[in-house]
Amino acid sequence: NAGVTQTPKFQVLKTGQSMTLQCAQDMNHNSMYWYRQDPGMGLRLIYYSASEGTTDKGEVPNGYNVSRLNKREFSLRLESAAPSQTSVYFCASSEAPGSTDTQYFGPGTRLTVL
Amino acid sequence: ILNVEQSPQSLHVQEGDSTNFTCSFPSSNFYALHWYRWETAKSPEALFVMTLNGDEKKKGRISATLNTKEGYSYLYIKGSQPEDSATYLCAFSGATNKLIFGTGTLLAVQP
Numbered sequence: 517n518a519g520v521t522q523t524p525k526f527q528v529l530k531t532g533q534s535m536t537l538q539c540a541q542d543m544n545h546n547s548m549y550w551y552r553q554d555p556g557m558g559l560r561l562i563y564y565s566a567s568e569g570t571t572d573k574g575e576v577p578n579g580y581n582v583s584r585l586n587k588r589e590f591s592l593r594l595e596s597a598a599p600s601q602t603s604v605y606f607c608a609s610s611e612a613p614g615s616t617d618t619q620y621f622g623p624g625t626r627l628t629v630l
Numbered sequence: 631i632l633n634v635e636q637s638p639q640s641l642h643v644q645e646g647d648s649t650n651f652t653c654s655f656p657s658s659n660f661y662a663l664h665w666y667r668w669e670t671a672k673s674p675e676a677l678f679v680m681t682l683n684g685d686e687k688k689k690g691r692i693s694a695t696l697n698t699k700e701g702y703s704y705l706y707i708k709g710s711q712p713e714d715s716a717t718y719l720c721a722f723s724g725a726t727n728k729l730i731f732g733t734g735t736l737l738a739v740q741p
Binding site for chain 1 (some may be wrong): 661666670673675679680721723724727728729730731733734
């Protein structure tokens with residue numbers, strides 16, 4: 517099992533460009549999440565999908581959109597990238613959206629917006 | 631705004647030392663407290679999920695305790711080894727079921 521995979525690993529964008537970060541999991545998990553990690557701050561939830569067909573905003577959703585393409589895949593889109601979106605992005609999944617469910621993380625995407 | 635705080639921010643110990651660090655979280659609407667281990671250039675890996683006041687969990691040389699009434703959890707590492715070097719994250723889960731992460735404690739174990 518690959519677990520949670522993310523592509524790309526690294527990306528450099530210019531301000532105003534758009535891109536989509538891809539995430540896939542092969543653990544048959546129902547719930548998937550997107551986080552961002554910034555220096556001096558904890559992982560912050562951008563969007564999550566409790567189950568296939570549903571998506572909800574997290575703590576920092578502005579400037580992002582998501583698509584739960586199917587049970588395996590959850591993508592994060594930046595429509596018009598801004599320097600403030602320079603960050604490391606982590607996708608995670610869990611069996612269910614419950615508070616006791618362990619989240620399994622992907623390797624991260626390091627994004628720089630110039 | 632829910633706040634999860636971890637202390638110390640970083641810790642340098644010698645191989646063989648035992649160490650501990652703290653996670654503080656809101657004591658109201660508590661559902662669960664998660665501990666993760668995050669090695670450099672890798673992704674966070676789950677250590678423990680704790681739900682009951684007084685809970686104690688153990689995995690090898692690492693153990694954790696939970697006090698939900700006062701809102702803190704301790705993580706202990708007995709006889710630290712260089713391979714224990716990592717950032718240790720805690721995350722609080724309340725009524726919303728979302729995880730609120732602390733900023734982590736960076737542990738460096740010198741051989």
